[in-house]
Amino acid sequence: xxxxxxxxxxxxxxxxxxxxxxxxxxxxxxxxxxxxxxxxxxxxxxxxxxxxxxxxxxxxxxxxxxxxxxxxxxxxxxxxxxxxxxxxxxxxxxxxxxxxxxxxxxxxxxxxxxxxxxxxxxxxxxxxxxxxxxxxxxxxxxxxxxxxxxxxxxxxxxxxxxxxxxxxxxxxxxxxxxxxxxxxxxxxxxxxxxxxxxxxxxxxxxxxxxxxxxxxxxxxxxxxxxxxxxxxxxxxxxxxxxxx
Amino acid sequence: xxxxxxxxxxxxxxxxxxxxxxxxxxxxxxxxxxxxxxxxxxxxxxxxxxxxxxxxxxxxxxxxxxxxxxxxxxxxxxxxxxxxxxxxxxxxxxxxxxxxxxxxxxxxxxxxxxxxxxxxxxxxxxxxxxxxxxxxxxxxxxxxxxxxxxxxxxxxxxxxxxxxxxxxxxxxxxxxxxxxxxxxxxxxxxxxxxxxxxxxxxxxxxxxxxxxxxxxxxxxxxxx
Numbered sequence: 213x214x215x216x217x218x219x220x221x222x223x224x225x226x227x228x229x230x231x232x233x234x235x236x237x238x239x240x241x242x243x244x245x246x247x248x249x250x251x252x253x254x255x256x257x258x259x260x261x262x263x264x265x266x267x268x269x270x271x272x273x274x275x276x277x278x279x280x281x282x283x284x285x286x287x288x289x290x291x292x293x294x295x296x297x298x299x300x301x302x303x304x305x306x307x308x309x310x311x312x313x314x315x316x317x318x319x320x321x322x323x324x325x326x327x328x329x330x331x332x333x334x335x336x337x338x339x340x341x342x343x344x345x346x347x348x349x350x351x352x353x354x355x356x357x358x359x360x361x362x363x364x365x366x367x368x369x370x371x372x373x374x375x376x377x378x379x380x381x382x383x384x385x386x387x388x389x390x391x392x393x394x395x396x397x398x399x400x401x402x403x404x405x406x407x408x409x410x411x412x413x414x415x416x417x418x419x420x421x422x423x424x425x426x427x428x429x430x431x432x433x434x435x436x437x438x439x440x441x442x443x444x445x446x447x448x449x450x451x452x453x454x455x456x
Numbered sequence: 457x458x459x460x461x462x463x464x465x466x467x468x469x470x471x472x473x474x475x476x477x478x479x480x481x482x483x484x485x486x487x488x489x490x491x492x493x494x495x496x497x498x499x500x501x502x503x504x505x506x507x508x509x510x511x512x513x514x515x516x517x518x519x520x521x522x523x524x525x526x527x528x529x530x531x532x533x534x535x536x537x538x539x540x541x542x543x544x545x546x547x548x549x550x551x552x553x554x555x556x557x558x559x560x561x562x563x564x565x566x567x568x569x570x571x572x573x574x575x576x577x578x579x580x581x582x583x584x585x586x587x588x589x590x591x592x593x594x595x596x597x598x599x600x601x602x603x604x605x606x607x608x609x610x611x612x613x614x615x616x617x618x619x620x621x622x623x624x625x626x627x628x629x630x631x632x633x634x635x636x637x638x639x640x641x642x643x644x645x646x647x648x649x650x651x652x653x654x655x656x657x658x659x660x661x662x663x664x665x666x667x668x669x670x671x672x673x674x675x676x677x678x679x680x
Contacts, residue, residue: 342630342634346627346630349623349626349627350627350628352623353620353623353624353627356620356623357610357611357620357624360611360614360616360617360620361613361614366613366677366678366680369677370610370674370677370678373606373610373670373673373674373677374606374610374624376670377606377628377670378627378628381627384631
């Protein structure tokens with residue numbers, strides 16, 4: 213019953229599967245991001261308060277969602293590596309961390325570009341902005357802790373543990389706009405019941421979100437392949453895979 | 457030997473070792489005083505501005521100076537093999553981590569709380585706010601000792617771990633700064649600080665329950 217699970221954890225299988233998945237992810241990502249961009253810029257009506265500036269939502273919100281999703285992926289993959297001693301868990305965590313950090317940076321930069329015309333400032337010391345910034349610092353901490361160890365196995369486990377400890381920040385980011393009275397607007401999409409955002413504005417956002425997820429998947433697969441090759445460079449199958 | 461007896465022996469040993477080198481004990485406190493002196497020198501030392509900044513300055517200085525002593529929490533014992541002997545003593549790493557953290561808090565956190573009135577008076581914090589300041593600093597430094605224990609355990613095997621240690625611990629400690637400085641700020645302006653103190657208290661209870669396990673797991677990773 214568990215053979216599929218063990219097969220998932222074998223490096224050659226991960227390497228090959230990631231290679232097969234990459235073009236699929238890339239195709240869907242290109243199509244969805246292309247459609248979403250056109251729809252977001254052309255078809256979606258301008259906001260009655262923010263005018264055309266609201267269109268930043270189509271980059272900002274998917275980046276912010278992905279920054280949290282990538283962190284959770286990293287923590288869960290690290291936990292799998294730590295608890296069941298599955299090496300590929302650590303490889304996924306190591307491959308995810310820089311992508312997640314980039315999405316966090318993208319969310320912060322696009323948010324501050326959006327904040328300038330709307331709030332009149334690039335940056336405000338607001339709970340959601342600050343907790344997103346802390347997320348970036350956590351990513352940096354995890355990446356540097358992993359690379360600080362000479363023994364890669366030890367670095368993997370240490371980084372996994374730090375990643376799990378840092379998970380407490382994720383609900384703080386998610387609910388910061390609910391718990392504190394914040395300058396950042398409240399949740400408008402992921403709400404119980406009907407989303408507050410109107411349909412013609414919502415669907416390009418969801419298409420963009422799909423595109424961002426697939427883009428994340430594609431980059432993750434590519435990075436994971438490199439990570440696996442580097443980790444298994446002593447193994448016989450790697451020599452054959454590289455030769456062919 | 458019971459776990460409680462082992463714990464008291466461990467804390468006693470840590471305290472005795474530290475009191476043999478009183479200069480090292482005083483250094484973080486002097487650092488605390490120096491950092492708080494920097495702010496009025498660098499900024500306009502007007503009484504009204506100082507009073508507004510006081511909670512932030514006090515808390516930032518407290519966090520930084522208790523970071524200073526974190527690196528030595530496990531380092532000395534790890535270098536000379538004492539930590540491995542302690543790990544083999546049969547009491548479990550959790551007991552060792554609790555003992556080490558308790559000693560660290562007594563030597564840095566509690567000392568900071570005792571030294572804080574000096575800084576508070578210099579920054580113009582009114583006496584009525586001292587109660588809240590003591591309570592918030594006590595809860596905050598205890599939480600920080602626990603977060604620091606995780607960071608110190610993760611970086612104990614590294615040659616240049618001290619910068620990395622700050623990089624790991626400070627983001628986790630930011631909520632402490634927000635609520636701690638918030639509570640002190642409210643006490644200075646005379647409003648009710650209970651909400652922020654409750655938050656600090658819950659953070660303290662949260663870390664006191666879970667951090668011993670996280671820190672001992674971290675120690676197990678770096679020791680093996």
